[in-house]
Amino acid sequence: SRIYREGLFGRRPRVPVEPRALEQAARRRLSPRAWAYLAGGAGQQRTDAANRAAFDDFPIVPRMLVDVSTRDLSVELFGRTLPAPLLFAPVGALELAHPRADLELAEGVRELGLPVVISTQGSAPLEDTAAALGDCPRWFQLYWSSNDDLVDSLVRRAEAAGCDALMVTLDTHTLGWRTLDLDLGSLPFTRAEGIAQYVSDPVFRRLVEERVAHPATPAEPTPRPTRAAVAAALSMARHWPGPVRANLRSPLPRAAVETFLDVFSRPSLTWEHLGRLRELTRMPLVLKGIQHPEDARRAVDLGMDGIVVSNHGGRQVDGAIASLRALPAVLGQVAGAVPVLFDSGIRSGADVYKALALGADAVLIGRPWVFGLAVGGGSGARAVMEYLLAELDLTMALTGVRAIAEIRSGSESPSS
Ligand code: FNR
Secondary structure (H helix, E strand, O other): OHHHHHHHOOOOOOOOOOHHHHHHHHHHHOOHHHHHHHHOOOOOOHHHHHHHHHHHHOOOOOOOOOOOOOOEOOEEEOOEEEOOOEEEOOOOOHHHOOOOHHHHHHHHHHHHOOOEEEOOOOOOOHHHHHHHHOOOOEEEEEOOOOOHHHHHHHHHHHHHOOOOOEEEEOOOOOOOOOHHHHHOOOOHHHOOOOOHHHHOOHHHHHHHHHHHHOOOOOOOOOOOOOHHHHHHHHHHHOOOOOHHHHOOOOOHHHHHHHHHHHHOOOOOOOHHHHHHHHHHOOOOEEEEEEOOHHHHHHHHHOOOOEEEEOOHHHOOOOOOOOHHHHHHHHHHHHOOOOOEEEOOOOOOHHHHHHHHHHOOOEEEEOHHHHHHHHHHHHHHHHHHHHHHHHHHHHHHHHOOOOEHHHHHHOOOOOOO
């Protein structure tokens, strides 16, 4: 209602409310390279578009004459009460959106009390992000490294930083065919942004130092780095403690990038590995990137604590099923067994409502708050999340719903 009242007095919001206007405002703010990485999808971006279009196929049927004068958006998730069923999706390389990256986000949004999922690909050490979050709940997202010691170390650090859950992303053991990035000759994962998290890890640093001490003969001659690559290497050196900062010509930044490429993921990962993770931590384990109902079933059978129905915002498999379309069949397999979270394509509070009506227990928001961060810093990211909450609340009121659980039970429409 505050947002409305300000509008009534002619105050225009600094961060646009209308989703396409927000996207355009971010685009104007960002370099072509940053825009390509942050907004882009895989291939012809068909799945990215389909993710959003799928919301058109599930209309809301409002109910009348329900007393909606008070409404409650809170939910329980893994034993904790959350103010609303929304989380900040893990997003790496945030330096592309804002120079203060994860720290700017954390300081800007912590008062909302919605969980922030810290990415393995973070642009700040997770301890710093966690400290900046204060009392705000945080989860950790893991890219399962090919190096067991690094996995152990990241999980230990996440526990020590007070993370409530471990979200393991399954759909990105190899980076998708990112056409927009490729055409600009820029793949941020091989540059500085998104490596800071690794550089802050003692196991990773040991691996880099071993590589410097015993350099392998390169199979191909190393191309001369572009100016952007040099700038990125310098920016990465910032995160390296001690002598490296003083010696920017050190071979360490390059070795760090090479080491990162080696240990980023483990394409050989299979269901058999999950047992080891279960032994590694008592944090609830949530598998992100599930689209097939049989994979959902398998996750539950192996004792996972939750899943995220997600296709990484259409950034991995171009032509993959729209995430919202995948949701009903997954719920058909595992609804009620474990919390089922959803993401990919949500752009409005009405979209959040639809995902909850189909049966999701909570949703993750990706690009919208990233655009808010680009346009208005931490308070911009916060504003975008507040718009989603306000529209969700309003949609509940206008459809005769007083609590999140009622969204689902009231959604059996006569025509469906
Ligand atoms: C992501 N996503 C992601 N996921 C993950 O598990 N770890 C990560 O580091 C990242 N990094 C990342 C960077 C950027 C720029 C984007 C846009 C996305 C995927 C993210 O968590 C989420 O699944 C999608 O963003 C959801 O789709 P929407 O909301 O962006 O359509």
